[in-house]
Amino acid sequence: MRTFVKVQATSLMATGVDFLTTILCVQLGHFWYLSASISGAVFGGLTSFIISKKWTFANSSQPVASQFSRFVLVWLGNAGANASGLFVATHFLGVQYLVAKTAIGILVGVTYNYFLQKDFVFVMS
Secondary structure (H helix, E strand, O other): OOHHHHHHHHHHHHHHHHHHHHHHHHOOOOOOOHHHHHHHHHHHHHHHHHHHHHHHHHOOOOOOOHHHHHHHHHHHHHHHHHHHHHHHHHHHHOOOOOHHHHHHHHHHHHHHHHHHHHHHHOOOO
């Protein structure tokens, strides 16, 4: 249960970076919202990896390079699921992009990220 709480706290911090980057790119940089979302996902992903390595899964004895390569694989799936869900929700369902990003992010975070980070990226021995 403790690991689950730490993963969720880490996810909240990374999500904050993701959303802030996305909003700044759309509002100030005039990026297309999907491009902005991918930029946000990159910065949020890096934030997540750093916090996970240093705090959430600090007891993991796996080499950093191995963890990072597995993290990138999981992140690519995460980014793809988030971008696809965002596109479907905004284009076909007419949902505002931040509402859609929030809903899709929660769904992907709880069903995909937690288990893969715990059992594949930061394997605890």
